[in-house]
Amino acid sequence: MKQSIRSRLFNFFLMLIRRPIWNQAQLHALRKRLAGLDKRAEGRAEKLCLISVKAINHCDVDVLKPLDHVEAAGQGRHILFFHGGAYCLRSPHTYRAMLAGLCVNVGAVGILPDYRLAPEHPHPAGIDDCFESYRMLLEMGVAAKDIAFCGDSAGGGLVMSVLAMARDAGLPLPASASLLSPAGDWGLTGASFYENEGRDPLFRLCSFLFFRSLYIGNYQTSDPAVSPLLSSFAGYPPMYFSASSTELLRDVATEGAAKARAAGIEVEMDLWPGHCHDVQLMSFLPDSRIALNKVCDFMNKHWTASR
Secondary structure, eight states: OOOOHHHHHHHHHHHHHOOOOOSHHHHHHHHHHHHHHHHTTTTTGGGTEEEEEEEOSSSEEEEEEETTOOOOTTOSOEEEEEOOSTTTOOOHHHHHHHHHHHHHHHTOEEEEEOOOOTTTSOTTHHHHHHHHHHHHHHHTTOOGGGEEEEEETHHHHHHHHHHHHHHHTTOOOOSEEEEESOOOOTTOOSTHHHHTTTTOSSOOHHHHHHHHHHHHTTSOTTOTTTSGGGSOOTTOOOEEEEEETTSTTHHHHHHHHHHHHHTTOOEEEEEESSOOTTGGGOTTSHHHHHHHHHHHHHHHHHHHHTO
16 A cells, blocks of 8 residues: 555654653653543444443443444454553544444444553453453354454554463454554564664654553563463464554564464465554544455455355
């Protein structure tokens, strides 16, 4: 996908306002700023879906049902979506809108866990909540072959974490997993963390180090439960990876795709040239719609194949 002029201008704007995050005061200010931006998306999802809330053990889960959806409860396609935000941030209206668009496009019910965040709830609280949301779906009677995992940024790391937990627990795995600019390497071992410092329009490496300190606490970055890129990928479902060529997280996606292929997993990979991190989330960009359509095509392909 060629980068649009609007995307180039957006990157330039991000470069102008980008600031490193390295202390709690900045985190609180960022949360407040994101809440204001998120408010702009309020009500958008409700135009496409009926939204209800289910409570699980430690968090609530949004359930998004397209207005024209006819399947009975517990039947039909479901997207289990893990939102991004460096394991520390949330933008509920923005993600409901993004997921609602996906649901309408593929004719699926959306499941969006409002998992616990660091630093108030560090590792493994968020992973546990997302795993429990998958158990909830299975216990509702939704067949694993009717479920697609999807996650962006930190949510992509959560996809890898929940896949590992579900496999190791002997649970059936979903039909597919889509990881958009995924996190998952808290050792920051990929070359892109250093090659793209200064080129990524959204992030600075020092910000990653700060978020890491909030999230993992005293856990070791070499623990696959903390850095799920280090887990075995054996037995995983078909996986779709996407990232920007110039983002810090690029090599989590490229290394994840290579590791999945080596494990015999069917993989598709898109490396978008010059785009910002998590371009799918930037709904005002034409590039976002193209990128999201690739996700929908991948989900549809593997739901059809699982029949």
